[in-house]
Amino acid sequence: EAGVAQSPRYKIIEKRQSVAFWCNPISGHATLYWYQQILGQGPKLLIQFQNNGVVDDSQLPKDRFSAERLKGVDSTLKIQPAKLEDSAVYLCASRTITGGAYNEQFFGPGTRLTVL
Amino acid sequence: QQQVKQSPQSLIVQKGGIPIINCAYENTAFDYFPWYQQFPGKGPALLIAIRPDVSEKKEGRFTISFNKSAKQFSLHIMDSQPGDSATYFCAASKGGSSNTGKLIFGQGTTLQVKP
Numbered sequence: 001e002a003g004v005a006q007s008p009r010y011k012i013i014e015k016r017q018s019v020a021f022w023c024n025p026i027s028g029h030a031t032l033y034w035y036q037q038i039l040g041q042g043p044k045l046l047i048q049f050q051n052n053g054v055v056d057d058s059q060l061p062k063d064r065f066s067a068e069r070l071k072g073v074d075s076t077l078k079i080q081p082a083k084l085e086d087s088a089v090y091l092c093a094s095r096t097i098t099g100g101a102y103n104e105q106f107f108g109p110g111t112r113l114t115v116l
Numbered sequence: 117q118q119q120v121k122q123s124p125q126s127l128i129v130q131k132g133g134i135p136i137i138n139c140a141y142e143n144t145a146f147d148y149f150p151w152y153q154q155f156p157g158k159g160p161a162l163l164i165a166i167r168p169d170v171s172e173k174k175e176g177r178f179t180i181s182f183n184k185s186a187k188q189f190s191l192h193i194m195d196s197q198p199g200d201s202a203t204y205f206c207a208a209s210k211g212g213s214s215n216t217g218k219l220i221f222g223q224g225t226t227l228q229v230k231p
Contacts (some may be wrong), residue, residue, distance in 0.1 A: 040223075050216075102148050
């Protein structure tokens with residue numbers, strides 16, 4: 001079974017530029033999460049989708065961050081304009097809803113963003 | 117109330133030692149407590165998880181101890197090996213019918229196991 005795929009793996013941009021990250025979840029996983037992991041900290045949830053609907057975006061800085069999950073499969077996370085404090089690893093995770101409320105979340109390798 | 121506090125921040129043990137990582141939470145609505153292991157350049161991977169109806173769970177060399185009254189849980193790694201050197205995160209989520217799977221992570225513990 002293929003895992004969660006993310007691209008690019010690394011991105012360096014100047015502040016005020018825009019950037020987009022892509023995630024392809026495990027096939028059949030209805031739930032998709034985007035987390036932000038700042039160096040030395042645990043991942044923090046930015047947004048959660050179930051199929052193509054948003055379940056939780058309470059911690060997404062909506063003035064600069066946006067995300068979509070068209071057709072309930074792939075997802076993109078965009079930052080526009082980027083700030084220095086957005087430097088972090090952006091992790092995508094997916095989970096099946098079949099079988100219960102405590103299913104495992106599977107994480108992708110992440111995209112490391114550096115904002116200069 | 118949404119926080120999960122993890123300690124220590126870093127830990128160094130000799131091969132064969134038993135590192136212990138501790139976590140504490142406030143929100144009594146949490147009822148699922150996983151531990152994730154993360155190697156450099158990789159995403160976190162589930163190691164072991166526990167629910168509050170048991171006080172201990174073992175999987176191989178990894179054991180979770182859970183103290184519901186104290187709202188604390190810990191990870192023990194028996195007979196630690198250099199290959200266990202990684203960052204470990206505890207996490208918590210709310211269960212039941214409102215469970216969305218949202219994980220609240222601790223700050224992480226970087227473990228180094230010396231040969």
